[in-house]
Amino acid sequence: MTARRRLRVLLSVDRLGGLGGVETMSVMIAEALARQGHQIDIVYVQRVGAVPAFAHSASRVRALDVRLRRPFAALREILPVLVTGIRRRPDVIYVHRFEELAFALPLHFLTGARIICHLHYFSPRSRVALKSRGVAHFIAVSEATAKQWMTQGVDPTKVTVVPNGVDVDAFPLTGTDDRHGARLALRLPQDAFVALFCGRVSPEKGVHDLVHAWAELGLPPDQARLLVVGVSSEGDANALAYQGRLIALAATGVEWLAARLDVLTPMRAADVLVLPSRVESFGLVLAEAMSTGLPIIATRVGGIPETVGASGTLVADGDAAALVDALRRAAAGGQTQDARRRALRQHVVDRLSLDATAQRIEQLLIDSARPRRRWATHRRSADRRRQEIARRS
Secondary structure (H helix, E strand, O other), X not given: OOOOOOOEEEEEEEEEOOOOHHHHHHHHHHHHHHHOOOEEEEEEEEEOOOOOOOOOEEEXXXXXXXXXXXXXXXXXXXXXXXXXXXHHOOXXXXXXXXXXXXXXXXXXXXXXXXXXXXXXXXXXXOOHHHHHOOOOEEEEOOHHHHHHHHHHOOOHHHEEEOOOOEOOOOOOOOOHHHHHHHHHHHOOOOOOEEEEEEOOOOHHHOHHHHHHHHHHHOOOOOOEEEEEEEEOOXXXXXXXXXXXXXXXXXXXXXXXEEOOOOOHHHHHHOOEEEEOOOOOOOOHHHHHHHHOOOOEEEEOOOOHHHHHOOOOEEEOOOOHHHHHHHHHHHHHOOOOOHHHHHHHHXXXXXXXXXXXXXXXXXXXXXXXXXXXXXXXXHHHHHHHHHHHHHHHO
16 A cells, blocks of 8 residues: 555544454554554543554543533543644544544644544434534445444445455464364364354343354254353443353353453354344454354344355344354354365455555545645644633643
8 A cells, every 4th residue: 555645643542452343443544554654643531551653642631522511511521632633733633433523523623634534333423414514534334334324414425435454464264273273272172163252242242142042052062162252341230240141141061251352263263253243333353254264154234244245144133043043054064164264265355354444544534634735824823723722721
């Protein structure tokens, strides 16, 4: 990917270093942009681990989204991020949640920097059409997500669909030795059928549907295991209670692992990845799994059909019998043939690679960025605004 112009990009990340799909993709794309010489300045609310080495700067702020019902309280919350943004003089403000327009729109009016809003999921919001007017362009992770936002008032002419991308080198094709080593590491029987769920243990992910289907399958633990990766001690009381109930009620043969950075090892150990989501905009874990050659069982919701294409088994949301049948057929099928694994990986290489995703996003940022020649003209009026903001802080 060759940049025609080096940009100053102000990137917002709610939880820097988090394991969620939004946090993961935002950092991966930013790193790819930095490799092309773009300056990445990060503003974040929470941080897990070290600041990424590619960042030109990283500033912790109070909030990136606020409720406007109390305007003076909202201003106090977003004032630090406005001051930071003014000092960085970005060409582009790159946000990954629609809610973060709460700070991006004022910063746009103060600096003239253009806003790119990446729509990773759909969440109903008020005054969508009004807020969208100040956004130069929207990036949606799937056609399904784009249609949901356009229904709410986002201008269709401002939306480009760019699917999430996978670093295919980080998720290589699984070989026999890889499978053997992964099962040793996770203490799984070498000859058992292993189904894998990898993600947030929540009702939206349909984990309860999978656990109930596994019990219905009725296979003994020496012949089959369900590996659930994503157990967390964080979250609200309802989420923790949901997780606790599932662990307590799960049938034998279900193993629960904590959320982890290394998802490659469980994927190498598994025979199939199952994502029974009730809501899903893209399903990054599906693309990661297919990159390793791992077959897919998933629900036909949101952006999943676009991600999987004809490369996986899709069932209706909430159809317990269909999910049980898909699992039973996967268990009876034995290990996936090498040709099938290679075809799954090729689907990702051809359509869902991180390089292709980053290249398209980079071009959208370049096309949307504020022309530098306007900065000198804009600066005189912006200086007065910055002085007022600095005086209040």
